[in-house]
Amino acid sequence: MSTHKLLLLPGDGIGTEIMQEVKKVLAWFNARGTAQFETEEDLVGGAAYDAHGAAISDAAMDLAQASDAVIFGAVGGPKWDGVPYDVRPEAGLLRLRKDLQLFANLRPAICYPALAGASSLKRDVIEGLDILIVRELTGGVYFGEPKEVTDLGNGQKRAVDTQVYETYEIDRIARVAFDLARTRRGKVTSMEKRNVMKSGVLWNEVVTQAHADYADVELEHMLADAGGMQLVRWPKQFDVIVTDNLFGDMLSDVAAMLTGSLGMLPSASLGAPDPATGKRKAMYEPVHGSAPDIAGQGKANPIAMIASFAMALRYSCELITEADLLEKAIAATLDKGLRTADIAEAGDATISTTQMGDAIIAELNALS
Ligand code: NAI
Ligand code: MG
DSSP: EEEEEEEEEEEHHHHHHHHHHHHHHHHHHHHHEEEEEEEEOOOOOOOHHHHHSSSOOOOHHHHHHSSEEEEEEEOOGGGGGGGGGGHHHTHHHHHHHHHHHHHHHHHEOOGGGGGGGGSSSHHHHHHHHHHHEEEEEESSGEEEEEEEEEEEESSSSEEEOOOOOOOOHHHHHHHHHHHHHHHSSSEEEEETTTTOOOOHHHHHHHHHHHHHOOOEEEEEEEEHHHHEEEEEOOGOOOSSSOOOOOHHHHHHHHHHHHHHOOGOOEEEEEEEETTTTEEEEEEEESSSSSOTTTTTOOOOOOOHHHHHHHHHHTTTSSHHHHHHHHHEEEEEEETTOOOOGOOOOTTTOOOOHHHHHHHHHHHHHHHH
């Protein structure tokens, strides 16, 4: 039986409420006995600022470094609007990403059959959809230098952002995509704009070179604008999409809205494999924030958080059967018509955060 060390960081607002539901799932898997989870819990965001004057403590960072995966809720809220910039709640998230060097952001777009009718696309376009966008997160135009606004002195200004990628940055994100494709349907689509961008030419070249080590994975190249079009026209043609920071930012938001409401969307961020163990540092979190407008009212949908934990099972713990089981339990809960307010249609009865967590546990029991 494998043992996995997890750090739980609930954070602020609904972060604490949805983490309670993950704890139920963790307890369920521990009782089942096919894998063992050892958990630590600490503060992050506004909660950490209130306790330590910093958005995450060094002690919590040590726990994060020592864990197989960090399970992160959400941070922020109006209470901390006035705190200094470098200790604001989001600084905790940024420090985790930076210190753990989480350069790969994973955003799945999964269509749950019961919610297929709520999409703005036709049912047959998205029914059964299960794709994964792998976005480079620490390089590219958001970070490249020079980055400046210059006053030209003639009433005009000039703004410059610079897209910079080096071989190693492209190579490591490509390898993440190929590794993930191996655990899925074995296909990677790489998106760039090699027709107009030098960084796109290099991207294409380095991804193609890395592919030499993955003969079992199919590689396809697509220009990013055509990729955006294909994502809306027939998204089921894709398995894993790998792309840079800027294109990935846009394409992952488009992909998310093919199927989902904010309360349904999980994400993962991965770092480089440890040379000794081969294990990657990783953090799993819902795409949404701390939702101060509904915090403390038992209205939050815990599915994005629980689905993020399912990603941890799949990608950090190599517990594929358990991940499949948890995702099936979520789908079965939705099939029964159970809805938190954010995914309810007019006239639907709604259930609370706790009730949704309990319903998913009931489906885990029924399925196993
Ligand atoms: P938000 O994602 O917290 O909320 C946007 C809207 O979606 C709200 O109406 C909220 O009630 C709803 N919503 C979000 N998650 C939901 C869930 N699980 N179930 C049901 N409804 C849900 O974004 P917003 O309002 O812009 O930001 C609120 C705070 O969260 C801010 O302090 C912001 O900085 C922070 N934030 C934190 C993030 C993180 O921790 N990763 C990400 C985004 C925002
Ligand atoms: Mg974005």
